[in-house]
Amino acid sequence: MCDILQKKKRCTFKECWIDDEKFKNWIQKVPLNEEMYHCSVCNKDIMCSTYPSRHAATGKHKYHMNYKKIDQNFCHSCMNIKESGRVLFKKSWLEFELFKPWLREVPDDEYSFFCLTCEKIMGARLSQVYRHAESLSHLKAVKAHTSKIIEEDNRIETINMNSSFDERRKYANSRYAMFIEEKKIPLHIAAELLDFFQELNREPEILQSMRMDEIQSFTLIN
Secondary structure, eight states: OHHHHOOOOOOOOOTHHHHOTTTTTTEEEOTTOTTEEEETTTTEEEETTSOHHHHHTSHHHHHHHHHHTOOTTSOHHHHSOOTTSOOOOOGGGGGOTTTTTTEEEETTEEEEEEETTTTEEEEOOHHHHHHHHHSHHHHHHHHHHHHHHHHHHHHHHHHOTTOOHHHHHHHHHHHHHHHHHHHTOOHHHHHHHHHHHHHHTTSHHHHHHOOHHHHHHHHHHO
C-alpha cells in the first residue's frame, strides 16, 4: 500500500533546456518554482512533467510561433535574465511589427517602456512586453482605440460626402486596421495582402468582378 501511495519523483527545470536549439527561443525559468517553466510565445507557465518537446508539438504553441514569427537571432540572454535584475529597453524592439503601433521609449528611464494605447509605463523586459501585448486590458484598449477612429471617420464621412482624398484615405486605413484586428491577421500577412490588392487594383474592373466561389474552385482544381 505504501508503495502505491509513494509519490512520483519530482520533475524539475533542467538548465540544459535553456541551451537546447529546439527550446531556447521561448523557454524561461519560473521564479521561485523549479517544477515549472514559462513559454514566452504562449505566455503560459507549464509543469516540467510536460516535457518541452511535448509542449512544442502542440497546435497552440505552433500557432503562436507562426503568429509572432520570433526572430531566431534574438539575444537569448535578454530572454532569460534573472528576475532580480533590471533590463535595459532596446531600441530594436520598436521595429517588431507586433509592437510598432504602441511601444514607445520612456524619456529619462532606460529600464521601462511605455504603451501609447494604454498610457502605461512598465518594466522593460521583452517577455513583459509580449505579455502586455496579449493581455486582455491591452487588447480591449486597442479595440476601443480602433473603434474610436472608425467612429470619427464615419462621422466625417456622414457630415461631408464630398470629403477630400486624404480623408477618404484615412477612412480606408482605419477600416483595414479594424479588419486586421477583428480577424487577428498577422501584420506581415496584412502588408502582403495590401501589396497584392494594390497590384490588382491597376485594373479595378477585374478586381470588382472577382468572386470567392470562382477562387475556391480554382484552388481545388490546382
